[in-house]
Amino acid sequence: MAQRYRQCTAASVYDTLDALGLPNQCLSLDIKPLRDDMRVAGPAFTVYGAREPRAEADLAQAAKFEGFGLFKAMFPGCVVVVNAEKDEQTGHWGEMMSLTAKRHGATGVVVDGGTRDRAGLLRIPDWPVLVRYTTPIESLHRWRAEDFMVPIYLSGTLTRLVRVDPGDWIVGDCDGVLVVPQGVAYDVLLKLEELEQKEEGSRRELAKGVPIEEVFARYRRL
Numbered sequence: 001m002a003q004r005y006r007q008c009t010a011a012s013v014y015d016t017l018d019a020l021g022l023p024n025q026c027l028s029l030d031i032k033p034l035r036d037d038m039r040v041a042g043p044a045f046t047v048y049g050a051r052e053p054r055a056e057a058d059l060a061q062a063a064k065f066e067g068f069g070l071f072k073a074m075f076p077g078c079v080v081v082v083n084a085e086k087d088e089q090t091g092h093w094g095e096m097m098s099l100t101a102k103r104h105g106a107t108g109v110v111v112d113g114g115t116r117d118r119a120g121l122l123r124i125p126d127w128p129v130l131v132r133y134t135t136p137i138e139s140l141h142r143w144r145a146e147d148f149m150v151p152i153y154l155s156g157t158l159t160r161l162v163r164v165d166p167g168d169w170i171v172g173d174c175d176g177v178l179v180v181p182q183g184v185a186y187d188v189l190l191k192l193e194e195l196e197q198k199e200e201g202s203r204r205e206l207a208k209g210v211p212i213e214e215v216f217a218r219y220r221r222l
Contacts, residue, residue, distance in 0.1 A: 001169075001189060002077055002107070005041035008196050010175040016192045017178065027162055027177040028155035030132045031112060034121060036174040038128035040108035043167045043182070045078035048147040049092060051085040068100075070148055076105035079170040082145075083152045084113025084132075090139040091116030093131070098124055110170055110177055112154040113143075130172050154179075 005013075017025050033039075047070070064073070074080070080101055084092050093109055095117035101109065108128035115121065118134040149166045156162040162179050164170070169180035169188075180188050198219045205215050 001186065002041045004189060004193065005169065005171050006039050008171075008192050009199075010171060010173045010178055012192055012195050012199060013171050013178045013180065013188070014176070016188055016195055017180065020184070020188065020191070022181070022184075024156060024159040025162060025179045025181075026157040027110070027172075027179065028112065028132070029157050029176055030155070031110065031130050031172075031177050032132075033128055033130045033172070033174055034115075034118060034134075038108075038130065039173045040079055040110065040128040040130060040177075041171045042077045042079040042107050042169070044081045044164050044170050044179075045074050045106065046149055046152045046164055046166050047080060047082040047145050048150050048152050049083060049085060049143055049145045051087045051143050064148065065145070070145065071100050071104045073149060074101060074104040074106050078106050080106050080109040081152065081154070081164055081170055082109065082111040082113065083154055084111065084143065087113055087139075087143045088133075089135065090114060090137045090142045091135050092139055092143060093129075095120030095124070098127055098129065102127055110172065128172075130177055 014026060082092050092113040093111050093115045098109060098121055111131040114133045114135045115129060115131045116135060121129050151163060151165050153161040153163055164179050167182040169182065169185040171178050171180060202215050202219045
C-alpha cells in the first residue's frame with residue numbers, strides 16, 4: 001500500500017478524501033518537505049510531546065521510554081508523526097533520531113514543528129522529512145516527547161486541528177500532507193488509483209494536442 005500511495009499525488013489524495021466526505025484531513029500547509037522531491041506514505045507512529053513537560057512524568061509513560069523504547073517500538077514501514085504543542089522555536093527531531101528511526105523500520109518523519117541538522121538529514125538516503133521549519137535551538141528543557149502510539153492532534157488547514165491515531169495513513173509531498181483514517185485507507189487507495197488513471201489520461205492527451213473539450217468529455221478530469 002505504501003508503494004502504491006507514493007505513486008499518487010497529495011492533490012489526488014485530497015480530492016479522493018473530499019469526495020468521500022472527509023474534507024478536513026489536510027495538515028497545515030506550513031508543513032513542507034526539506035526537498036521538493038520528498039514523498040512520504042505509511043501508517044503513523046505517533047509521538048506526543050509537551051512544551052512545558054510535567055515535573056513528574058506518569059510512571060507507565062516513563063517506562064515506555066526506558067532503553068530507547070521509543071525507537072524499539074517502531075515497526076517496518078511506519079511514518080513518525082510528531083506534535084509540537086505550538087512550540088515554534090526548538091528542534092523536535094534531528095539527524096541522529098532519524099538515523100535511529102530508519103534503522104528500526106521507519107520510512108520518514110512528519111513534524112508539526114521544527115527539526116535541526118538540515119544538512120545531515122538531507123544526506124540520509126530515502127528519508128523524507130516534512131516539517132514547519134529548521135532551527136539550531138535544542139529542545140532539551142524546552143520540549144520533550146512524553147508518550148507515543150497514542151492519539152495526537154496536529155495543525156490543520158481547513159480545520160484548526162487534525163486528529164492522527166496510531167496506524168492512520170500519512171501521505172504527503174511538496175503540496176501538503178494528508179491523514180487517511182486507517183479504517184478507510186484501502187478503499188481510499190482503490191478510488192485514488194482510479195482517479196490517478198484519469199489524471200494520466202488527461203495529461204497524455206493534452207500533451208498530444210487533443211482539444212481540452214474532448215479531454216474533459218472523456219475523463220471529466222482536468
